[in-house]
Amino acid sequence: MPPDYEEAARIDGANQFKLLVHVIVPLLRGPIAIVAAFAFIDYWNAFLWPLIIITDPAKAPLQLGLSMFSGERGTDWGPLMAACSVAVAFSLIIVILMQRQLSRGMNIGGFGGR
Known part of the structure; x- marks a missing residue:
C-alpha cells in the first residue's frame, strides 16, 4: 500500500x-481475501496433521476419511x-464467491498496485 494514502x-x-477501518482495510481487502482463501483451502486439505493427532476414526476430517475407502x-x-x-465443492464455492x-488481490500483489 502506498504511504501517500x-x-x-x-x-x-x-x-x-x-x-x-476507513483507509487500510478497504484498500487491502483483495490481498486479505487471497490470504483467507489460501489459508482455508490449506487447512481444509490438511491430511498429515490429522493423521498424526486423531486416534478416533469417528472424529476424522473428510480428507482423512477419503483414505479409508x-x-x-x-x-x-x-x-x-x-x-x-x-471435498472439492467447498473450496470451489469459496473461490467462486x-x-x-x-x-483484485492478485492484481495488487502481482503488479504492485499499478
Missing part, C-alpha cells in the same frame, strides 16, 4: 482506528469419487 488520512485528521479388499471407487466431489476480491 496514510499521509493524506493523517492530514485530514484521522486517528489510528479510522485510518485502519481403500483397504485390503481394494478401493470402492464410486463412494470415493462422491466423497472427493464433496470470492472471485472478484481474489482477482
Whole structure:
C-alpha cells in the first residue's frame, strides 16, 4: 500500500482506528481475501496433521476419511469419487464467491498496485 494514502488520512485528521477501518482495510481487502482463501483451502486439505493427532476414526476430517475407502479388499471407487466431489465443492464455492476480491488481490500483489 502506498504511504501517500496514510499521509493524506493523517492530514485530514484521522486517528489510528479510522485510518485502519476507513483507509487500510478497504484498500487491502483483495490481498486479505487471497490470504483467507489460501489459508482455508490449506487447512481444509490438511491430511498429515490429522493423521498424526486423531486416534478416533469417528472424529476424522473428510480428507482423512477419503483414505479409508481403500483397504485390503481394494478401493470402492464410486463412494470415493462422491466423497472427493464433496471435498472439492467447498473450496470451489469459496473461490467462486470470492472471485472478484481474489482477482483484485492478485492484481495488487502481482503488479504492485499499478
